[in-house]
Amino acid sequence: MIHDPTQGAFARALRRTATPGRALAGLALGVLLLVLAGCGAKTGSLHLPPEDSSVAPRVDWIYYFVYWICLFYLGHITLVMLWFLWKYRRRPGVEPQASPSHNTPLEIAWSLPPCVLVVFFFVYGFQEYVDISTPPADAYKIQCIAKQWDFRFVYPNGGKSKELHVPKGEPVEVVLESEDVIHSFYIPRFRIKQDVVPGRFTEVWFTATTATKPGEHFWLFCAEYCGDSHSFMRSKVIVHENRADFDAWVKALAKPLSGEEVFQMYCASCHLKTEAALVGPGLKGVYGSKRKVLDAETGREIEITADEDYLRESILEPGKKLSRMGREFPNVMDPSFATKLKKSEVDAVIRYLRDELK
Amino acid sequence: MSLDSPNSYLKKTHCILGYKGQTGILSYLLTLDHKRIGVMYLISTMTAFLVAGLLALGVRTELLSPEKIMVTPQQYNRMFTLHGAIMIFLFIIPSVPAALGNIILPIMLGAKDVAFPRLNLLSYWLWIVGAVTALVAISQGGIDTGWTFYTPYSTSARPGVIAMAVGVFILGFSSIFTGLNFMVTMHKLRPPGMTWFRMPLFLWALYATALMQIIATPVLGITVVLLGVENIMGVGIFDPKLGGDPVLFQHFFWFYSHPAVYIMIVPGFGIISDVISIHARKHIFGYSFIAFSSVAIAILSFLVWGHHMFTSGQSTVVNVIFSALTFTISIPTAVKIYNWIATLYKGSIQFTTPMLYALAFIFLFTIGGLTGFPLATLATDVHLHDTYFVVAHFHYVMMGGLVIAMLAGLHHWWPKFTGRMYSETWGRVACALIFVGFNITFLTQFLMGAQGMPRRYYTYVPEYQIYHQTSTAGSYVLGLGFLVMLLYLVHSLFKGRPAPANPWGGATLEWRCSSPPRYDNFETTPTVGDPYDFSDLRYDPSIGGWISNDAPVAAGKAS
Ligand SMILES: [Cu+2]
Numbered sequence: 001m002i003h004d005p006t007q008g009a010f011a012r013a014l015r016r017t018a019t020p021g022r023a024l025a026g027l028a029l030g031v032l033l034l035v036l037a038g039c040g041a042k043t044g045s046l047h048l049p050p051e052d053s054s055v056a057p058r059v060d061w062i063y064y065f066v067y068w069i070c071l072f073y074l075g076h077i078t079l080v081m082l083w084f085l086w087k088y089r090r091r092p093g094v095e096p097q098a099s100p101s102h103n104t105p106l107e108i109a110w111s112l113p114p115c116v117l118v119v120f121f122f123v124y125g126f127q128e129y130v131d132i133s134t135p136p137a138d139a140y141k142i143q144c145i146a147k148q149w150d151f152r153f154v155y156p157n158g159g160k161s162k163e164l165h166v167p168k169g170e171p172v173e174v175v176l177e178s179e180d181v182i183h184s185f186y187i188p189r190f191r192i193k194q195d196v197v198p199g200r201f202t203e204v205w206f207t208a209t210t211a212t213k214p215g216e217h218f219w220l221f222c223a224e225y226c227g228d229s230h231s232f233m234r235s236k237v238i239v240h241e242n243r244a245d246f247d248a249w250v251k252a253l254a255k256p257l258s259g260e261e262v263f264q265m266y267c268a269s270c271h272l273k274t275e276a277a278l279v280g281p282g283l284k285g286v287y288g289s290k291r292k293v294l295d296a297e298t299g300r301e302i303e304i305t306a307d308e309d310y311l312r313e314s315i316l317e318p319g320k321k322l323s324r325m326g327r328e329f330p331n332v333m334d335p336s337f338a339t340k341l342k343k344s345e346v347d348a349v350i351r352y353l354r355d356e357l358k
Numbered sequence: 359m360s361l362d363s364p365n366s367y368l369k370k371t372h373c374i375l376g377y378k379g380q381t382g383i384l385s386y387l388l389t390l391d392h393k394r395i396g397v398m399y400l401i402s403t404m405t406a407f408l409v410a411g412l413l414a415l416g417v418r419t420e421l422l423s424p425e426k427i428m429v430t431p432q433q434y435n436r437m438f439t440l441h442g443a444i445m446i447f448l449f450i451i452p453s454v455p456a457a458l459g460n461i462i463l464p465i466m467l468g469a470k471d472v473a474f475p476r477l478n479l480l481s482y483w484l485w486i487v488g489a490v491t492a493l494v495a496i497s498q499g500g501i502d503t504g505w506t507f508y509t510p511y512s513t514s515a516r517p518g519v520i521a522m523a524v525g526v527f528i529l530g531f532s533s534i535f536t537g538l539n540f541m542v543t544m545h546k547l548r549p550p551g552m553t554w555f556r557m558p559l560f561l562w563a564l565y566a567t568a569l570m571q572i573i574a575t576p577v578l579g580i581t582v583v584l585l586g587v588e589n590i591m592g593v594g595i596f597d598p599k600l601g602g603d604p605v606l607f608q609h610f611f612w613f614y615s616h617p618a619v620y621i622m623i624v625p626g627f628g629i630i631s632d633v634i635s636i637h638a639r640k641h642i643f644g645y646s647f648i649a650f651s652s653v654a655i656a657i658l659s660f661l662v663w664g665h666h667m668f669t670s671g672q673s674t675v676v677n678v679i680f681s682a683l684t685f686t687i688s689i690p691t692a693v694k695i696y697n698w699i700a701t702l703y704k705g706s707i708q709f710t711t712p713m714l715y716a717l718a719f720i721f722l723f724t725i726g727g728l729t730g731f732p733l734a735t736l737a738t739d740v741h742l743h744d745t746y747f748v749v750a751h752f753h754y755v756m757m758g759g760l761v762i763a764m765l766a767g768l769h770h771w772w773p774k775f776t777g778r779m780y781s782e783t784w785g786r787v788a789c790a791l792i793f794v795g796f797n798i799t800f801l802t803q804f805l806m807g808a809q810g811m812p813r814r815y816y817t818y819v820p821e822y823q824i825y826h827q828t829s830t831a832g833s834y835v836l837g838l839g840f841l842v843m844l845l846y847l848v849h850s851l852f853k854g855r856p857a858p859a860n861p862w863g864g865a866t867l868e869w870r871c872s873s874p875p876r877y878d879n880f881e882t883t884p885t886v887g888d889p890y891d892f893s894d895l896r897y898d899p900s901i902g903g904w905i906s907n908d909a910p911v912a913a914g915k916a917s
Pocket residue numbers: 149182183184222223224225226230233
């Protein structure tokens with residue numbers, strides 16, 4: 001049973017594939033591959049989320065360029081391997097046939113196409129990258145302060161928010177700084193990501209091309225592991241239809257925050273509005289309750305009533321008295337609220353705890 | 359001792375590699391025999407693999423839902439940190455060189471032992487001390503930094519981290535000593551006639567690995583010392599609060615850990631080259647290309663570390679340079695695949711368990727390699743970095759690549775060092791389960807990552823749930839595959855058919871001595887031929903193995 005590879009299997013395989021059933025199967029496979037690739041990129045595909053920034057379509061183009069070439073390589077490697085496996089499977093009485101154990105021209109020939117292809121990958125990738133990493137000079141600047149475990153945004157007029165608001169169709173540059181460890185600013189729908197490194201400023205820019213519908217938003221994720229609540233460190237990104245809309249929104253921000261807004265923005269990452277604990281104790285019903293606390297100065301247990309003074313002290317000088325004897329919770333409350341919050345905002349949040357979270 | 363029949367030899371042994379007059383646990387723990395040291399490494403690293411694998415199943419189970427299923431965020435973070443750290447430092451890095459390498463390398467060379475048997479034993483005990491230190495660190499307050507230990511998170515008041523670092527430091531020495539030992543062994547103990555280009559490719563791969571271990575691992579040591587200096591003496595190196603630079607840590611870390619990635623995978627290339635050739639009864643195609651590419655990879659691996667940091671804020675120019683260098687290392691890695699496939703051409707391919715693993719390796723490693731391209735391409739990496747796409751990519755390379763190659767090698771050499779055959783049927787079943795489970799688990803993660811799911815997340819937005827559930831389901835199949843493997847391998851130790859000297863028809867020297875080998879491996883120094891020339895071997899059904907054409911039919915004497 002000696003085989004001549006040029007005569008037998010390949011020709012027979014061709015003949016066999018030419019039946020209607022196989023043609024259909026082939027077609028189905030082709031369709032499947034197209035679906036896998038995803039043509040309607042604007043609405044998102046199996047691979048990539050919708051494209052909502054100016055760089056996204058170009059990044060996706062490169063992604064698919066690389067993807068198709070890789071699929072071609074995987075495909076032919078697998079098929080040739082399966083073909084050999086079938087054709088040269090061990091059968092009684094059939095000995096392996098002699099063939100050269102190396103062939104320099106062949107080895108060079110199959111090394112060349114990958115060498116050329118990676119040059120294309122490299123060049124496309126780096127050209128687009130230079131764009132992604134160079135903000136235009138006229139970009140609208142927003143400051144972002146990342147800390148465990150949220151992002152905070154400061155707009156040019158001093159207004160602050162937890163959600164990122166931007167106008168559609170205009171380049172926006174976000175200047176990033178971190179108060180503690182490394183975080184990363186990642187908006188998948190915009191295809192951008194930039195680490196936020198303590199001790200230095202980094203920046204990232206984008207032009208949003210889709211406005212978010214009322215009640216909807218894009219996600220901003222922290223993509224660099226930053227501790228316990230890393231996966232909770234995400235913000236909403238809201239794209240306003242036009243600049244006028246956006247400006248009106250920013251203007252309204254400059255007012256001092258209401259008690260509820262302060263709570264949402266500064267406290268909700270650690271405290272729930274119920275009695276259940278998160279990083280810190282739930283704050284429902286704290287006001288007016290009698291509680292045993294650990295006085296950090298004397299190290300003794302004292303009983304107090306949680307009045308306004310106690311709440312104020314808890315917010316402005318956390319750690320001075322530790323709730324539940326300092327046993328259940330780590331003493332990690334942010335010590336800088338005295339500078340971060342306006343006095344009226346501290347009053348407002350205390351009123352909120354007193355009136356709304358009874 | 360007569361080698362006439364492998365069975366008679368086996369009857370005189372008490373346990374795996376139990377030698378006459380050398381029984382008892384102490385004779386094992388203090389042995390200078392490379393095979394026993396290798397077996398101890400094998401048991402230790404496989405235990406680490408088991409623990410880390412169970413942790414992975416825990417992580418996957420928690421991810422079935424964005425809500426809490428069984429652990430808190432903090433426990434979850436500790437779990438994935440331990441999974442990564444144990445897998446990398448206690449399993450992947452030592453598994454092939456230290457475990458399989460120790461068992462096989464000297465026999466492949468026709469030598470009696472490695473060049474420095476005492477250093478070898480020291481390496482093993484350093485490994486144990488390092489592992490125990492790390493375990494103590496963990497029990498002293500969980501470590502939740504990720505296996506990458508990025509500063510300043512890792513140094514902000516986490517006492518366990520320093521202890522863990524000390525453990526890693528000690529493990530580093532174990533790795534360096536093993537590398538040195540192997541290198542000297544290959545230089546000095548090759549038998550007459552074995553020129554560099556007559557060495558089996560597994561040895562070339564171990565050589566390249568040793569080179570990287572010796573050059574890269576000291577950097578890990580230095581990093582750990584700097585961390586200590588900062589923490590204890592308050593000198594600002596990495597911590598921005600003290601005037602240090604956290605990105606500097608990433609440079610140090612990846613300057614070691616990128617070569618380490620190749621320390622992990624290159625020995626796998628060696629195993630695959632040998633297994634494919636032997637089980638297809640065909641001379642390896644392009645021997646010198648494969649041999650040189652291992653060395654080329656070893657050198658280039660020192661020049662690409664920056665590609666882990668494209669989004670860290672390092673300068674654009676630096677990123678562009680690292681991207682270009684990364685593409686250069688992809689070529690020698692990728693083209694090898696063609697060599698392996700060309701080896702199959704006109705062969706006589708037998709679908710034994712080791713071969714199935716080797717073939718699975720080709721498929722999985724190809725995917726792992728190809729998905730490196732969108733990560734090396736700068737524009738797409740910005741989107742994909744630190745998402746599940748990266749997680750899937752390195753699992754295809756590390757697990758689909760190295761672990762599968764290690765399993766190929768384990769099944770290939772199992773009869774040699776245990777003297778027992780395992781059940782082929784169950785071997786194939788386990789291989790199929792592992793292959794299918796692995797692909798379900800990690801193909802899904804490519805899609806999830808490209809959709810924007812960040813890695814190391816305890817909770818996630820609901821859009822990603824379906825991907826997570828599919829991936830978790832796959833991981834259970836994978837776990838089942840490993841369970842089956844554990845059962846039949848252990849079973850084979852007690853009930854397995856005694857192994858012939860050469861069950862697969864290999865032409866490298868380790869197949870010339872009995873299974874298991876005697877204490878000093880060979881009675882006489884074997885003569886060396888082309889390691890990939892199988893024409894001199896024929897199958898003898900009466901012993902279920904291969905013998906030399908000149909051997910008389912009845913006796914299974916293979917020399
Ligand atoms: Cu973060």
